[in-house]
Amino acid sequence: MAFIKKYITDTGENRFRVFWRSPDGQQKSKSFDRYTKARDYQTKLEHDLREGSYVEPSKKTVRELLAEWFEIHKHKRGLEYRTIQSYEYNIKHINGVIGGKLVQRLTPGDIELMYKTLSGLSGKYKQGLHSTLNLAFKYAIKTRLLSNNPCAAVDRPKKIKYQASFVHPDDVQKYLDLFSDAWIYPAVVISMFCGLRRGEISGLQWDDVNFKKGVITVRHSVVDIKGQRVLKKPKNNKTRTVNMPQGLVRCLKEYRKKQLEYQLLLGDENYRKSNFVLTEDNGTVPAVSYISRFFNRRIKSSDLPRVRFHDLRHTAASLMILEGTDLKTVSEILGHSSITITADTYAHIIDEAKKKAADNLEKYFL
DSSP: OEEEEEEEOTTSOEEEEEEEEOTTSOEEEEEESSHHHHHHHHHHHHHHHHHTOOOOOOOOBHHHHHHHHHHHHTTSTTOOHHHHHHHHHHHHHHHHHHTTSBGGGOOHHHHHHHHHHTTTSOHHHHHHHHHHHHHHHHHHHHTTSOSSOGGGGSOOOOOOOOOOOOOOGGGHHHHHHHHTTSTTHHHHHHHHHHOOOHHHHHTOBGGGEETTTTEEEEOOEEEEETTEEEEEOOGGGOOEEEEOOHHHHHHHHHHHHHHHHHHHHHHHHHSOOOSBSOOOTTSOOOOHHHHHHHHHHHHHTSSSOOOOTHHHHHHHHHHHHHTTOOHHHHHHHHTOSOHHHHHHHTHHHHHHHHHHHHHHGGGGGO
C-alpha cells in the first residue's frame, strides 16, 4: 500500500520518501530526513488507509479553519446576534495564540498551553474557547481534514462558581431614594422587586402592564445590535407573567402620569411619543446599554456599596427567598430555564434562608 525509497539530495544528504496512493487514486509522497520517521509515517498511513480514517495532508492553519467553519456556522437558522459576537470574541483569542499553527500538527498540549497563556480570561470564557474549537474540529473531521478531535483529549476548563451580588435588605430604601428623581427609577423598582432583566424592562410596553390585576406580562426583550434597538422574544423564548407589589403599581401609575405631563409640556414636536414604559423625560427610549451606564454613574457618585444594574435582579430573588418564597416560584418569576440554575445561583442566599427558618423555631424552646 505504501513504500519507502531512499534518495540522495544535491548536497549529498540522505533522505527517505514515502510513496502511496490516496483513496481517489492519486500518487502522493512525503519526504523525511530519517528512515525511522519515514517508517513510522508509513505504518500510520497504511493503518489509516485500511481503516478508512485517512486524511489528505494539508497546510491549513487553525486561523484558516476557524474562518472557514465560522463563515458556514454563523448562517445557521436561529443563531442569535450575541452568540455570533461571542464566537467572534473566542476566535480572536484563539488566533492570537495558536492561529498560525497547522491544524494537522496541533496537539492537545498546544490547546492546554493556550489556556495557560490566556490566564487573564475567566473559566467561563475559556469554556467558550473550548466549545468554539471543539465545533471547528468536528467540522474538520466532517470535511476530512482531521481524523480525530484534539479537544477530545483536553479537559474542559473549569469556571469558578458564580456568587451573585445583591443589595442588602437594610439598604434597599437607600438605593430607591438615590434614583427616585430620575427617569430610570421605574426600571430600578421593576428589577429590584420583580426580577426582570435589563433588556426585558427596555422592551416593556404599557400594554404589558395590567394595573387592575397588578401584573406585568414579559413578552419581549431588547438587544442593541450595531446601534439599533431590536425587539425579540425573552430569554428561553418564554413569555411569563409577574405579579407586582402594590408599591410598584402606585409607582408605575405615577410614572405614566408624569410621561403624559411631559408630553403635554413639550408638545408633539419636542416629545418622542411611544408606547414603551421606560423613557427619558423627553420621551426618548434609552439604549439598553445606557440604562447600565446611567445607573453606574449615579451609584459611583454616592457613598452606597457598588452594585451593577443586573444585581437588582439578584436582589429581587434574594428578597423573595429570604421571605420564604419557594424556589420553584422564584425560578418561574425570574424566567430561568430550570430550577437548578436558580438553586446554583442563589445557593448562599438559600443557606441564609435556612438558617433564618431554624432561628424562627427558637421561640418554641422558651
